[in-house]
Amino acid sequence: MQVWEGTVLGVNREAGVMQVLLDAKIGQMPRHTGEVDLEWVSEQDKDLVRSGAVFYLTLFKRTRQGSIENSQELRFRRRPSWSAAQLKQIEDDAALLYSKMRPLPTSA
Amino acid sequence: MIQYGSPPAIDEIEVTLFGPGYGEAIAVHLGEGAWLLVDSCIDPAAKAPASGAYLEQIGVDASQVRSIVASHWHDDHVRGISKLAARHPNADFVISAVFNDRSTAAFLAAYSGASSAGLARGAKELFEVSRARNTLFPASHRSNILEVVLNARNVRVTALSPVPAAYFQFLTHLAQYMPRRNQAINHAPQLRPNFEAVTLHIDIGDDAVLLGADLEEHDRFGWSAVVADQWSAARRPATAYKVAHHGSYTGNCPQVWVVLLKQYPVACLTPFTLGELRLPTDADKGRVKGNTPYAYISSGASRRPDMDSRQLKRLGDICRKLAQVDAGFGAVRLRKQLGAPSWRVELFGAAQAL
Numbered sequence: 001m002q003v004w005e006g007t008v009l010g011v012n013r014e015a016g017v018m019q020v021l022l023d024a025k026i027g028q029m030p031r032h033t034g035e036v037d038l039e040w041v042s043e044q045d046k047d048l049v050r051s052g053a054v055f056y057l058t059l060f061k062r063t064r065q066g067s068i069e070n071s072q073e074l075r076f077r078r079r080p081s082w083s084a085a086q087l088k089q090i091e092d093d094a095a096l097l098y099s100k101m102r103p104l105p106t107s108a
Numbered sequence: 109m110i111q112y113g114s115p116p117a118i119d120e121i122e123v124t125l126f127g128p129g130y131g132e133a134i135a136v137h138l139g140e141g142a143w144l145l146v147d148s149c150i151d152p153a154a155k156a157p158a159s160g161a162y163l164e165q166i167g168v169d170a171s172q173v174r175s176i177v178a179s180h181w182h183d184d185h186v187r188g189i190s191k192l193a194a195r196h197p198n199a200d201f202v203i204s205a206v207f208n209d210r211s212t213a214a215f216l217a218a219y220s221g222a223s224s225a226g227l228a229r230g231a232k233e234l235f236e237v238s239r240a241r242n243t244l245f246p247a248s249h250r251s252n253i254l255e256v257v258l259n260a261r262n263v264r265v266t267a268l269s270p271v272p273a274a275y276f277q278f279l280t281h282l283a284q285y286m287p288r289r290n291q292a293i294n295h296a297p298q299l300r301p302n303f304e305a306v307t308l309h310i311d312i313g314d315d316a317v318l319l320g321a322d323l324e325e326h327d328r329f330g331w332s333a334v335v336a337d338q339w340s341a342a343r344r345p346a347t348a349y350k351v352a353h354h355g356s357y358t359g360n361c362p363q364v365w366v367v368l369l370k371q372y373p374v375a376c377l378t379p380f381t382l383g384e385l386r387l388p389t390d391a392d393k394g395r396v397k398g399n400t401p402y403a404y405i406s407s408g409a410s411r412r413p414d415m416d417s418r419q420l421k422r423l424g425d426i427c428r429k430l431a432q433v434d435a436g437f438g439a440v441r442l443r444k445q446l447g448a449p450s451w452r453v454e455l456f457g458a459a460q461a462l
Binding site for chain 2: 002004009010019020021022029030031032033034035036040051053054057070072074079081082084086087089090094095096097098100101103104105106
């Protein structure tokens with residue numbers, strides 16, 4: 001079985017492909033990039049395909065009518081929305097960060 | 109693990125460029141044991157920031173680093189920079205002045221990982237540094253980052269960019285990506301082209317070094333605006349150049365080679381491999397080599413997939429054009445004795461002539 005966490009790097013809808021970055025979730029494999037046809041994305045996930053979206057690709061074998069065959073699942077992660085509490089935290093963090101800035105002298 | 113040998117002599121200037129294929133870091137010896145670090149990437153063997161591991165191996169004490177510059181916030185330039193900053197607590201930490209604003213600071217905070225785990229790209233690294241530090245130094249065109257007398261010479265590190273127009277362009281560009289209530293939390297955007305990067309001019313008394321970061325070409329926001337500025341053009345022409353934006357066409361400004369550099373400088377660059385984007389292209393290499401015969405790249409390793417044949421065949425059913433991101437780590441080291449006529453070039457790991 002192979003399990004990969006993928007990040008969409010870019011989408012070319014005309015060509016029907018997405019560029020992806022793959023991190024292995026099983027074993028110690030280096031990161032790879034590649035190209036996946038959009039036809040592998042299920043209808044319910046199609047609206048999630050955009051640059052930066054995260055998905056999981058699982059490749060496995062299953063027994064069907066007595067024979068073993070390759071199977072796969074590609075599912076996109078659905079993201080929650082920004083909450084008011086998160087936006088307040090961002091505002092506070094930004095104010096703290098901004099307060100630490102000390103401009104450098106400039107050359108004439 | 110790469111063996112780098114001895115540290116530079118006190119009167120020897122050094123520029124070492126590290127790169128694994130996706131990532132870039134630079135260590136500069138300014139003289140008399142004083143160092144400047146620019147950006148950060150991970151050394152896969154040391155599993156640590158490349159420039160920090162390098163200094164440790166050649167016996168440089170952490171206190172000898174005067175400044176750390178994060179040229180911009182993209183992931184390939186800041187991996188491990190929060191660890192690097194922690195390793196050198198006395199070094200000034202310099203970031204692009206585009207973050208000297210409440211809204212851009214909010215962008216870093218939003219994509220810091222607190223609310224958006226796994227979506228942060230480089231924003232998380234810079235935000236972690238900002239949390240750990242009491243002071244951050246924003247740099248833009250004409251900023252004096254470091255000025256010190258070493259080997260009886262005035263050594264001066266100044267920023268050539270971002271230019272003021274780029275600052276406002278960045279703010280405008282960023283506005284559309286600021287988080288809003290009930291809007292889905294998404295990955296931090298790439299924000300290209302890059303006009304916010306801090307490029308550095310290092311004057312070492314009788315010579316100079318130009319570090320081009322990832323600044324791209326534009327007549328008002330990018331390289332042409334830098335070169336057209338009288339103050340920039342009055343800088344001492346450099347004999348060593350970290351080529352901008354991985355040698356790409358979009359980072360190329362012919363006037364840089366005329367105005368800011370001496371004829372036939374030593375040029376070094378890192379590759380960028382992610383998805384379809386692979387830099388430098390053959391055309392990019394040809395253009396750089398057309399400007400100087402002394403050009404080197406930190407990693408020229410093959411990007412062939414690294415997995416067993418059964419896994420590769422099965423994954424290949426779904427995913428075409430598989431390529432490794434970090435296929436080979438390497439470093440290009442330039443050293444020059446003060447007053448010497450030319451740089452001595454050493455190549456480590458996967459580094460090679462361009």
